[in-house]
Amino acid sequence: MDFWIPTYLYIKKQDFSLYGTNGAYIPNINMEFFELLQKHPGEYLVKAFDVTGVKVQIFNQYRKFLNVETMGSIKSDDFIETIKPFFFFYNKRLNDYAKHTRKFNHEQTVRFRDTLAKAKDPEKTFFEDLPEALGYDKEALQNPDKVQEFCYVINRAVKELRSCYSDMIDRVEGRLLETLGIESYDYSEYVEEIRKRLAHVKEYLMTDRLKEFYQHVMAEFDNRNEWYQSICYTALEQPLERLRDEQEEKLIDSLIMLFHECEKYSDISKMAEDESDEIYSLDLVSTKGSNIHSQTFRLPESEMQKAEELEKSIDKLLDGIGNDNVSVCTLLKILNKKLG
Secondary structure, eight states: OTTHHHHHHHHTGGGEEEEOGGGOEEOOOOHHHHHHHHHOGGGOEEEEOOOOHHHHHHHHHHHHHTTOOOOSSOOHHHHHHHHHHHHHIIIIIOOTTTTTOOOOSOHHHHHHHHHHHHOSOHHHIIIIIHHHHTTOOTTGGGSHHHHHHHHHHHHHHHHHHHHHHHHHHHHHHHHHHHHHTOOOOOHHHHHHHHHHHTTTOOGGGSOHHHHHHHHHHHSOOSSHHHHHHHHHHHHHTSOGGGOOGGGHHHHHHHHHHHHHHHHHHHHHHHHTTSTTSEEEEEEEEOTTSOEEEEEEEEEOGGGHHHHHHHHHHHHHHHHTTOOHHHHHHHHHHHHHHHHO
């Protein structure tokens, strides 16, 4: 055994695949493998490649997808050369968002990705699991047209996986620009408009969280995705690529709220040129359907005495009520009428 089995395995290495502990695929045969084989031969499995016509057809469709030469039979090195780009794509090219989202145009894309994620036996994965996951049974794959169609579905799945992160940013971008009333979808144009809108903000008036968001908004990024990754970090309190599908709507709402807050502070800052004036900004929503959004008011120094006298009179009336909730709600009703 010390000589003949290792020699045979090495000579015939192109005709079989090797599996070790827990069924893990062993792509390369080297001296370390032979040493372990001698110590624990029962832990290894040798499996000959199935070179039937259907599998060769599927194998060659994978190779066509990769733009490499088709083969008349399946050899170990060729098999490794063919499957390696798929695993490299999943492990190195997909970010965390792409590995978890289910927002694709085709359900087959999810099944393609998840099959790669769970793969243990590459031969079974590519010749059995993937066709089955994408809806192609053994009978269907007897038809060359179905084999070609199967390859098309894989190609489409790869494209959707490559674009899903940008597609998510597109959705966030679309909702944000619509809410802000910005018509241009050209990043270099609309980001300049946003910066102009917020140019007068006095940062010292802001809360720490809003200041952090504002600084991300105003920072210069040549790349659209980098800008969204930056502004979304404050809203999510985590990198954008860790976003999960169920968080997307909440993220958009948070961004809209933060932008409205920045606009409010911009309005206040523009009005507060004379620091002796008092500036007030408010949003008011009631169950009666009267909504007042981000109105800002200035109380000039020349009218402060009149305002203080009115405040004293109202305070005196409210003191006699003895119920703070009624007092506050009454004031809000009056504001709602005045501002509606």
